[in-house]
Amino acid sequence: MKDVNSVNHLVEFLPSIERRRAAGIKERNKNKEIQDKAHEDSIISKLASKQDLLYGKKSFFLMGEEGGNAIPQVRALSEFSYSVEVPRLSVIDAVGFSEMITVFRVEKKALK
Amino acid sequence: MKIILKEYLGSLRERGDLDALVLPNLLSEIGLRVLNTPMLGTRQNGVDIAAVGRIKGEDETRYLYLFCIKAGNVSRRDWSTGVQAVRQELDEIRDVYLRSNVAREHADLPVKICLCCGGELEETVIVNWAGYSDRNTTEKISYEEWNGDRLADLMMRCLLAREILDEEPRRNFQKAVAMVNEPDACYEYAGAFLRCLLLGECGSRREQLLRLRQSFICLHAVMAWSVEADNLESSYRVSELGVLLCWDLIRGIEQKKALNKHENSLILIFDQFLRLYLAAAEMYLEKTAYSHSDKLHALSLAVRSREAVDVNLAMFELLGRMAVQGIWACLLSRSSEVDKIGVARPLKDRADRILDTMVSVINSNPTLCSPIRDDHMIEVALVLYFAQLTEAEPRFLPWLKGMADRTTFALISNSQYPICLTDYSDLLMHPASTEQSYLDEVCSGSVLYPYLYFWMQYISDEKEIKEFTARLKIKIPDCTYQAWFPDEDSDDLIWRGETYHGICVTDLSPLYGHEKLMETLSQAFQVCTAISEISAVKIGLIPLFLTACRHYRLPVPPNFWFLRV
Numbered sequence: 001m002k003d004v005n006s007v008n009h010l011v012e013f014l015p016s017i018e019r020r021r022a023a024g025i026k027e028r029n030k031n032k033e034i035q036d037k038a039h040e041d042s043i044i045s046k047l048a049s050k051q052d053l054l055y056g057k058k059s060f061f062l063m064g065e066e067g068g069n070a071i072p073q074v075r076a077l078s079e080f081s082y083s084v085e086v087p088r089l090s091v092i093d094a095v096g097f098s099e100m101i102t103v104f105r106v107e108k109k110a111l112k
Numbered sequence: 113m114k115i116i117l118k119e120y121l122g123s124l125r126e127r128g129d130l131d132a133l134v135l136p137n138l139l140s141e142i143g144l145r146v147l148n149t150p151m152l153g154t155r156q157n158g159v160d161i162a163a164v165g166r167i168k169g170e171d172e173t174r175y176l177y178l179f180c181i182k183a184g185n186v187s188r189r190d191w192s193t194g195v196q197a198v199r200q201e202l203d204e205i206r207d208v209y210l211r212s213n214v215a216r217e218h219a220d221l222p223v224k225i226c227l228c229c230g231g232e233l234e235e236t237v238i239v240n241w242a243g244y245s246d247r248n249t250t251e252k253i254s255y256e257e258w259n260g261d262r263l264a265d266l267m268m269r270c271l272l273a274r275e276i277l278d279e280e281p282r283r284n285f286q287k288a289v290a291m292v293n294e295p296d297a298c299y300e301y302a303g304a305f306l307r308c309l310l311l312g313e314c315g316s317r318r319e320q321l322l323r324l325r326q327s328f329i330c331l332h333a334v335m336a337w338s339v340e341a342d343n344l345e346s347s348y349r350v351s352e353l354g355v356l357l358c359w360d361l362i363r364g365i366e367q368k369k370a371l372n373k374h375e376n377s378l379i380l381i382f383d384q385f386l387r388l389y390l391a392a393a394e395m396y397l398e399k400t401a402y403s404h405s406d407k408l409h410a411l412s413l414a415v416r417s418r419e420a421v422d423v424n425l426a427m428f429e430l431l432g433r434m435a436v437q438g439i440w441a442c443l444l445s446r447s448s449e450v451d452k453i454g455v456a457r458p459l460k461d462r463a464d465r466i467l468d469t470m471v472s473v474i475n476s477n478p479t480l481c482s483p484i485r486d487d488h489m490i491e492v493a494l495v496l497y498f499a500q501l502t503e504a505e506p507r508f509l510p511w512l513k514g515m516a517d518r519t520t521f522a523l524i525s526n527s528q529y530p531i532c533l534t535d536y537s538d539l540l541m542h543p544a545s546t547e548q549s550y551l552d553e554v555c556s557g558s559v560l561y562p563y564l565y566f567w568m569q570y571i572s573d574e575k576e577i578k579e580f581t582a583r584l585k586i587k588i589p590d591c592t593y594q595a596w597f598p599d600e601d602s603d604d605l606i607w608r609g610e611t612y613h614g615i616c617v618t619d620l621s622p623l624y625g626h627e628k629l630m631e632t633l634s635q636a637f638q639v640c641t642a643i644s645e646i647s648a649v650k651i652g653l654i655p656l657f658l659t660a661c662r663h664y665r666l667p668v669p670p671n672f673w674f675l676r677v
Contacts, residue, residue: 003404003407003408003409003410004407004409004410006404006410007404007410007411007413007414008414009342010400010404010411010414011293011342011343011345012343012344012345012396012399012400012414013345013400013411013414013415013416013426013430014415014416014417015415015417015419015422016294016295016296017294017296018296018536019422019536019540020417022536022537022540023417023418023419023422023540026419026540026541027418086418088409088413090420091412091417091419091420091423092409092412092413092420092478092479093412093478093479093481093482094420094424094479094482094527094528095481095482095518095519095521095522095527095528095529096478096479096481096482096518098527099518099521099525099527102525
């Protein structure tokens with residue numbers, strides 16, 4: 001990490017604004033694809049209806065009770081996420097990393 | 113505009129910037145004839161620059177101007193402390209220089225002794241200066257203060273005035289200075305003002321010199337601002353462009369023993385452009401490669417991008433710049449002129465240092481084994497050319513062999529194989545598809561594979577060569593393998609960035625075998641002989657031609673592939 005931090009001041013290799021923008025658009029499109037696919041394949045989305053909240057951080061809804069009474073409810077939204085680390089080698093040595101993965105895949109397990 | 117110039121002059125801290133580069137050009141333009149420029153290590157008796165003449169719009173008679181130059185501000189300490197104290201130098205001018213160094217034809221002229229600095233005289237010194245100049249002024253000798261403000265005024269009046277520098281280049285220069293932190297934009301604006309000044313029609317010799325001086329001063333100002341902003345990318349790129357465009361303007365000079373005064377002035381200015389470029393390159397490499405080459409992945413991570421393509425492009429760019437700088441150092445160290453002034457050894461040491469650093473950079477940044485652009489052949493060929501010049505090619509052959517394997521592996525595994533498209537958005541999406549039609553489109557031609565195959569004959573075994581050609585045959589059977597040679601139009605066009613010239617030699621497919629490739633090349637060598645007509649090559653400035661190839665993305669011609677057969 002010491003070596004990695006030692007180059008923090010180098011600005012000479014930074015991609016230009018246009019390139020960063022293009023990479024940003026690519027990442028945004030990729031994220032959208034992931035979201036669409038996740039929604040499409042989600043079991044929950046098949047069971048429940050979907051409402052898109054555009055504002056606020058709490059949701060108001062009427063909960064039906066026996067006898068036809070509706071009780072107002074406010075529920076705070078909660079967030080859950082899942083993340084994985086992207087291997088650094090896929091960025092700094094894309095082909096070498098792909099070669100390594102391929103070798104691991106085709107290698108036979110050693111017999112015990 | 114004046115504020116930009118003042119800041120620029122004030123920022124010139126190094127010896128050599130103000131006295132060797134800026135001031136002689138300025139003095140020549142304001143009407144003086146420069147008699148001598150500063151030399152390191154020689155006794156100057158207090159005078160850094162001597163000039164004679166009449167300043168346009170100021171002087172009514174001719175004067176002998178003697179300049180004592182200091183970078184930045186002149187402080188109390190500069191005034192009286194140390195061997196190079198201002199006061200001591202002024203005394204030397206009066207007591208020694210004026211008695212023994214003035215040529216007979218200038219002996220009767222009135223003398224102006226000028227204390228010149230890029231910044232200003234600090235408050236604590238002003239009184240000393242006033243007292244000194246008052247006490248020593250005589251009928252024949254007078255004293256003047258030339259601070260940053262006066263220099264900027266003279267520049268504005270004689271070099272960059274509206275009557276002699278159009279509004280458009282002036283605006284582009286200001287934008288280039290403002291954008292030094294965005295190298296693409298800075299390069300674009302600097303390119304615009306340089307092209308405007310250097311590529312237009314020059315009415316007279318006088319105008320030609322004026323334009324070169326204007327360009328040089330502007331370029332130097334952009335560089336100084338770039339160094340001040342600690343972003344050396346802009347300074348590298350604009351100084352490289354400057355030297356190429358300057359060459360375009362002066363390349364018509366015929367080779368002869370005795371050059372006339374105008375031709376000498378042109379050569380002198382080109383020399384300044386070249387020095388500026390080599391200094392910018394050295395500063396850039398000092399900050400980047402020399403300092404961090406041995407740290408695993410460090411330079412790759414300095415790109416700070418999540419896209420592999422950004423890392424790949426940045427590392428090949430760095431490698432190409434190192435190779436070009438190495439080639440310059442190596443060939444300059446062999447020049448007899450350089451040998452005379454005793455800098456051959458430092459240049460040779462520099463070449464060796466670059467060589468070692470290149471090996472470290474390749475070892476520490478594995479992306480350099482898998483070029484993503486087909487035209488990265490330029491960088492690979494430059495590295496190998498430099499390696500051959502220094503007889504160090506065995507140090508790079510394993511890398512070349514690894515590259516042949518990696519690039520074709522990327523092809524069969526649909527990873528980031530080299531493509532002939534150069535648009536960033538295409539590279540970013542690559543590989544956009546696994547379809548054969550996509551492969552055919554992005555690998556429709558290649559200069560990289562013939563080059564790699566050419567070298568494989570000397571470094572790989574039969575099995576490796578077979579595998580290499582088999583992979584190409586399976587994945588890109590319709591690719592046009594080729595090489596580029598300059599033609600008779602190239603010398604007129606290459607320096608200004610035109611790429612529509614030259615001869616493309618095809619039939620270099622690795623699928624036809626090495627003998628066929630060599631035969632085609634050998635016939636091409638006999639027919640495509642315009643390389644020897646390239647102005648820079650003709651006078652032995654091969655590095656300049658290779659710099660142009662790299663800068664404008666033209667493949668390195670086969671004439672420079674292999675030095676020893």
